[in-house]
Structure formats: C-alpha cells, structure tokens
Amino acid sequence: MKNDYLPHKAKITSIQKESFDTNTYKVVFDDKKIKDTFDYKQGQFAEISVLGVGEAPISITSSPTRKGFLEFSIRNTGKVTRAIHDLKVNDPLFVRGPYGNSFPYDELKGKNLYFIAGGIGLPPLRSLINMVMDNRKEFGHVKILYGAKTPDEVCFKKELEEWKNIPNTEVWLTVDKPCDGWGCSVGVVTELWKETNVHPENAVAILCGPPIMIKFVIARLAESGFKDIDIVMTLERYMKCGIGKCGHCNIGEKFVCIDGPVFTYNQVKAFPTKEHAF
C-alpha cells in the first residue's frame, strides 16, 4: 500500500533572503522520477520536513509554469521553520505533496485582478502572481496591494520592482511603521484605497494575510462593491498531515488541507462555525 506520509529527499539549491525573517528556498528532488512527476498547481502547499525536528505545511511559492524545481518562502516563526533557517545550500530538505486545492486560473482570464496581501501573506500568492505574469496578455489590469509591519518585513523586493515594470501592472506598498527614506504609504493595507482605485467591475480580489487584515479588507471590498464570490482567499490553519486525517485543520465538515486552502468568501461565510474573525 502506498504510504502518503513518507517525504521525498530534495536538495536546497539556492537560498534567497527576502526580508529580515523570510528566505526563499529553491529545492530540487534527488529522485528524477519524483522530480518529473511532482505536478503542482498554483496555491497548493507541501509538507516540509527537517528530519528529527518535524514537519510543517508550507505553500509552494514558485509558479507551475517554471519547471524542475520548487520554491518555498519561509518565515522563521516556529520550531520547524527555525530549523529550516539553519540550513544551507546543498543541505537536504524532505518534501511531500502537493496538497490542497488551487487558485482558479482559467476563470480569471480576461479579468482585472487585485492581489491583496499582508506580511507573510504575499508568498502564498506569489505562485499565481508569477503564473499570471508569465501569461500576462491573457489577463486584464493587475494591482498588487501589499502591507507589511515595517519596510524590513517586505518580501520579494526585487520581484515587486519587476512586477511594477510589467505593462498594465501596478504595485502599491504600505507599512505600519516606516523608516527614513520610505517612499510609499504608511498604515494598514486598506489605507491603499486612498491611493488607488479598487473597482469591482470585471474584477476578482485574491487575498492572503492575518485574520484581522482579511476582516478589514473584506469589509472594504464589500464597500467598493465586490461580490462575495469575487473575493478569493487562501486560509492558514495548523495542519499536521496535509491529507485530511490528523484533524487539526477542520472547519465544520471541511478540511482546509484537502477542501482548501483556497476558498471564496461566500464559501467562508457558509462555514458553520464562529471561529473566524471575518
């Protein structure tokens, strides 16, 4: 019988520092067969292990359009991510997956897209963002609204610059606490509504961030006229197994790991629990 709990060995081929506490790890599976058959979709996640320390669910931040490797942008937060941050290039990392559903893609074609993220919420959106950028002509206007606590916390600084230079694409940044020379907005991400138009016509908003941010962004999107079904989000939950068995990520009869992590706001509203801040 197949054992879905066994991770596959991969090697870290590069480490890119993204912010003061977040790195992007590029990994390649040792086994050629796994490398060739590990097909993932935008928004899926993997379970990543450091043997002897533990395993954690991490979203795949690379785009499925870019083959042969996986990227994970990982913030140094808990026991496992701390151990990952101690690793160097050529060190092994153990990976199994991909798990979960994915962001819509074909349904987004021709639409204007608003990517709205807070803090470490940008990495889970990066896969879809780069997929859109790789097929840029198929989509309408794209705006990336990104809020972080401090300029140090802003991830993907280089890519944000690149995205900004792509036609029909805008990047808007804001931080809670600016530093000297910070040229962008100050305040929470909804402050960006003052800077740029957020218009619901032919548009879909894709969100990821801390619950409190999601709550205010949803309220703001509703004020701007967005329908619940046009608000898409990827949810974070404690997940141990990734395959609907350990129980930790259950919400009602759904498991975030297999039924999610991507949900539309009308699906989230239909959750039968009061566990959500939004």
Place this chain on the structure above:
Amino acid sequence: MTLKKILKSDIKELLRQSAKEWEVYAPVTAEEGDTLFTRLPKEKGKLEKALQGINLKDEWVVISPKDAFFPQLEDMFHFDKEKIIDTPSPSKKLIFGVRPCDAKGILFSDEFFKKNYEDKYYLSRAKDKLMIAVGCLTPPRPEACFCTSAKTGPFLESGFDLQLVDAGGAYLVEIGSDKGSEFVNAHAKLFKNSEKDEEDKVKKIKSKAAEAVNLKVDFEKALEIMKGKNDFTENYERIGERCIYCGGCLYVCPTCTCFNVLDDKKGDKGVRRRNWDGCVFRGYTREASGHNPRDKKSLRTTRRYEHKLKYDYSATGMSGCIACGRCLTSCPVKIGMSKFIEEITTGKRTM
C-alpha cells in the same frame, strides 16, 4: 444466518489455536482490576497467564480495541541520516470479544481512514482483520450505555465476522461473513452445530438484552436537530465552562481519530511518530504565529459535539457517536454525549 455453538470451556483452546495464526486482541482483566483489550503473547507460558485473565462477562472495557489499528503512539517511519525506512507490514489481527458498539466504532474508523487519501498505517493493520463480537446481556456501564437509542447494540445486525450470544454454558455463534465462516471451519472441532430451537433462543436473549438497557435518549431526533439550523451557543458556553479540558473523553472514544506528529532523534538515527490528539485541547489549533482560531472554550466544545453528531453524519451517513457512554464514565465533571443529546432533544438542562 447459520448458527453454530461453542462451549465456554473451549474458548481458551480457541484462543490458544488462534494465537498461532493471528495477532489476537482480547479483553483481559489485569491484576489491578481493569479490563483492557490486550494483545495475547505468542510465547506459551505468557499466553497461558494471559488466558487466565480473559473476561467475556459484561465488563466495562476501559478503552475500545481501536488501538489495535490506531495505536495511541506509533512509529510512522525511521530515518538514518538522510535515509527513510518505512515501518514493516503488520500481521493480521483478530479482535476477539469486541462489544457491538466498539465494533461499530471500528467500522466507522475503517471508512474514515479510507476516505480521500488512504492512511497506510491504519489500513494495513485493519484490512485483514477478523472481528468476533460478543453481545451484551446487560449494559457494562449501566448508568452510561445507551446503545439501543443509537441502534449500535446490545447486539450487531451486521458488520461482524462472528457474533457470540451468551447462552449460559455455551456461546451461540452467528456467522456474519465468509471470513467468519472460514474461521469456524478452520476450528471445526470446537464449533458444534446448534440445535433447532436455538435460533429462537437467540432472538429471546437479544430482546431481553435490549430491554436491559435503561438509559434512553432520542438519538435520531438529535441527529435531525443537529443537521438543521440550530443555535446551542448557551449549551456550548455552559458546558465549555464546566469542562476541565483533560481530554479523557477523547482518549476513551472509539471513533476519535485525531493525531499529532512528532520527531525524535538521537545522533543520526531517529523516528517520526504519531500519537492521539484531541480537539478540546487549546494547543490543537494554535498556529506558529500564535493565532488560535479555537482559543475560546465554547468553540472547542462546539467542535466536539458538532463533529460527532453533525459532520460525521452528513459526511458518512454514520454518526460519530456509537453510544458506548465512555465519555460520561470517564469525565471527572460528569459531561457526556447522552446528556448533551438529552439537552438538545428535551430542552432540559442536564449539566
């Protein structure tokens, strides 16, 4: 249904013979007095000692035999430097003397671990199992058993390989599957043919046993209520305040399947294990960021009741509660599923 018969005095011999081919789990009363499902040792002296403690009376078996398939703590795989070594395939298991409600719990878990992704650890243990159930003439936990309300006992109608019906000096044996039939044939000397009137006798014993279950709740109504729109916030908040979050109810529940995963390493070698976990614990949903969607006590209580009586039922058609009553008997502050069902079906406050 074919009916066979085995003398009570032949049970030990049956287990002796079975232990050669099977990994046998049976209720054994320990010196301390608790009756637990115990894996019978293969070695002769130890086996004989264990057989002395075999207890098929209507005893309160502390934990259902679910841990034969889903151990409280188990190795998932070992590793040596960067090499991963999967755990070996388990041998086939015979669960002897399982109570009808507990057998229902195992059937429920079989479906759960098969659904979506297959859980290799559970299923490789459970796939070749043989379940020999024993019905209850009187409820083992008289103040807590409510199997007749949930139709999970005191005898099974299906799902067993063999079912023993206590008829005094012998057990009448119902055969419920081909595997059960094969087992009977393999031990043909011990299983006798039943007499003509003994089918009637079985019916009488079963109906008397059902009458002996005193605690009754409106289980079907509870499932219907939980399925529909309802608001039991007051109940959940009150029960949530009363609960001391010891998790006892989860550990003794035959259908609880949640687990945690942890690594252990010494030098280059190590092991990844999983152990039982439970939704009433505060840390169960806490994320690395510190955010905890179920930090509030009442939300954890809500989860427990809604999972068992609502989501399991809507997802599988089977209730996650099999009416064994163990949550009530294990609870230091007398919270229990039967009491909750009574509250929501009658409107009376019970806790």
